[in-house]
Amino acid sequence: DAKTTQPNSMESNEEEPVHLPCNHSTISGTDYIHWYRQLPSQGPEYVIHGLTSNVNNRMASLAIAEDRKSSTLILHRATLRDAAVYYCILRAPGAGSYQLTFGKGTKLSVIP
Amino acid sequence: DAGVTQSPTHLIKTRGQQVTLRCSPISGHKSVSWYQQVLGQGPQFIFQYYEKEERGRGNFPDRFSARQFPNYSSELNVNALLLGDSALYLCASSPITFNSGSETQYFGPGTRLLVL
Numbered sequence: 001d002a003k004t005t006q007p008n009s010m011e012s013n014e015e016e017p018v019h020l021p022c023n024h025s026t027i028s029g030t031d032y033i034h035w036y037r038q039l040p041s042q043g044p045e046y047v048i049h050g051l052t053s054n055v056n057n058r059m060a061s062l063a064i065a066e067d068r069k070s071s072t073l074i075l076h077r078a079t080l081r082d083a084a085v086y087y088c089i090l091r092a093p094g095a096g097s098y099q100l101t102f103g104k105g106t107k108l109s110v111i112p
Numbered sequence: 113d114a115g116v117t118q119s120p121t122h123l124i125k126t127r128g129q130q131v132t133l134r135c136s137p138i139s140g141h142k143s144v145s146w147y148q149q150v151l152g153q154g155p156q157f158i159f160q161y162y163e164k165e166e167r168g169r170g171n172f173p174d175r176f177s178a179r180q181f182p183n184y185s186s187e188l189n190v191n192a193l194l195l196g197d198s199a200l201y202l203c204a205s206s207p208i209t210f211n212s213g214s215e216t217q218y219f220g221p222g223t224r225l226l227v228l
Contacts (some may be wrong), residue, residue, distance in 0.1 A: 026166055027176065029212065030213065032213040032214050034216075042153075042221060042222075043116075043202050043204075043219030043220050043221050043222050044155065044202070044204075044217075044219045045219065046216045046217065046218065049214060049216070053213070056196035085154075087154060091213045091214075091215075093211055093212045093214075094211060094215050098143060098145060098158065098160055098162075098167075098168070098206055098211060098215055098217065099157040099160060099168050099170065100147075100155070100217060101157065102147075102154030102155045102156070102205075103139065103154055104152075104154055111175075
């Protein structure tokens, strides 16, 4: 799977929007962009994924650049519960395992 | 519906011992994957099983082995434990039966292993 680059850490004030960036300049045309997050002392949790178009769900929005070399996870109103490590992961289709290749992610701190 | 469950939650072993970790996937999920997460790092893929067959293996030594049972639950075994095996071991299940790249994985809370 292609590599992603994320900032090590970010801060946000509670109830403000948060934009978490991810660079993936070597992405291939069939790679899906996935976001997971890991709250303290818990296993990772699926947040959202997309291929080309922007995506919205109850947790977040995913904005994908037109050239697909970067994406942004948007939390519309950060809460204290959103403090977690956020991982941006690319996954290619095809034969083989379902493995997720995690980097170090972005540690998001939410300030009350 | 119950999520992915893992047992035990915590475990302390000494070097050289063997350990077995257990995972029950979400009902209806046939794929189970195992990950190791050492402190300060993201999870690293160890194994994936689908329909009781190994579908993928990460860069881990042969001391690590796993199996999947007819009810789709799974065990991860680690022999000859080393201090460096101390980590959070995560199990994840997935409902999809083909690899389109869009599959979601659902993680359990993990088993925290400490090797002394």
